[in-house]
Amino acid sequence: MTLTSMLSHPEDVTRAADAGCLGALCHCLSPEQLHATLTDHHLQDDLPLxxxxxxxxxxxxMVALKESAPPIIYTDEYKEKINRTLLVYLMADRVPIAMNGVRGCGYLFQYLMQIKQTLPQPLLTPFVRTMNHSSNEMKQLVARVCSYLARVEPDLAPEFLRAAIPMLVNGTKEKNSYVKANSELSLVAVLRLRQGDTVQQSCMNLLEIGARESLSDVITKVLRKVAIQPEGKEEELDDTLLLDRRIVFSFLFIMIIIIFPYT
Incomplete structure (x- = not known):
């Protein structure tokens, strides 16, 4: 109850820490508690709010989909609602909300690839289209999510590769240097160019002729050079973990005081 009451806290860091805790707790809840938390909070979205x-x-x-909760929450009872909610977040006018939609899709795609399920097309298409977003932060994040999936999943789903590769190729042509660099690094990771040409050739076979030619051109002109450079530091997608330790400790201390009042 304390966590849910602070989901709208005006301080960004406090709100993020609180929401991260609530998402991470999902796999610990009883079925009744989980149902109430999902229907009343996680999957309750009203634009006028x-x-x-x-x-x-x-x-x-987003954090619930990242942690050990996906097998518990992405069930027949909730999956359609989760897909719809993520879609609404992807299309949100507020960039921080839309970015959580991108992260949430990334973690959901990871889970579905792990269990060998087809990715939902109503989510996959809007996900890749966020490369056309007006915010460069969003464009960078989409590329980083693709890099993350390439890092954690040995076999990326064909439908993901077919949709993501042309989008990342377009990202390499962006004027913003950060978007361009992230797209290039993501393509190197997705195509596994540092390990040879095997994955690249299989990905080529998934693409239409025009997309194949565009990819081949980018590989020749840019990606070969990027692939021989040292790999950079792995970045954490979950921004609730990138919090000042003093703030987190203060938050936990307040929680302890609330739950175990001093007598």
């Missing part, structure tokens, strides 16, 4: 509450809820859902 204050944007901070929508952001808190989107953060909590």
């Amino acid at each position: 204050d944007w901070t509450l929508r952001h808190g809820r989107s953060t909590a859902l």
